[in-house]
Amino acid sequence: MSPGIPVDHALLLSAALFGIGACGVFLRRNLIAIFMCIELMLNAVNLAFVAFSRAHGTLDGQVLVFFVMTVAAAEAAVGLAIVIALQRHRDSVDADSFDLLRF
């Protein structure tokens, strides 16, 4: 492999993507957009796993990525079902309109 990819830079990219995703969760109002930002954060974590898997030369990191992906798929299915149920109830997908449990 020619010059090779520095693992540090992959890890920094992962941290930056995680921060962007977190910023989106703080700022977006649409429930589905918040969900997409969470998927972005999960992907940033996956990138860190793959980079460490390369750094160590083992497959364990990639197996963890596999499990993270399955859990993300399950989470997306259940979460979007909840969004549909909420929309039916309140006719809105704006996070600000669901504040019944707010202190």
Place this chain on the structure above:
Amino acid sequence: MDAALFYLLGALALGSSIVVIAQPNPIRSALALIVTLCCLAGIFGLLGSPFIAALQVIVYAGAIMVLFLFVLMLLNVEPERGPGRSRQLTFAAVALAVALSAQLGSVLVRGDRGAGVEGFRAPSVDMARVLFSESFLYAFEAVAVLILAALVGAVVLAKRELP
């Protein structure tokens, strides 16, 4: 060559992820997220995990994002309008996110590196061997049950309420 492609895909992923959080129209931000996920798939491939790269395209960009777009179009979601978040809140959120990623970055970069292998590459056959090995077999089966539970849960949650 590999390094140049990595930086190109990384910059593209960062740019499209900023579009994801800045775009008021959720459908456009879903499309930008698909671009991000495909760039990340390319990076996974460059980092020596072709199996994960393929899964990323098939499961994430294919299945999960189609589900998102389907729900967005089913509910006919409108772009976020109105005043939006206040200036102070936006500033606080950005500052918090920058602090979070700086801290994460410093912790990750200082993490344990292990031996490291030159030109590491994990073929899919090896992945299958590890997934079905003694150490991960039960976790693998448990994940199958989790997916089934999520399937049933999603159907029950999204079902119209009985009279």
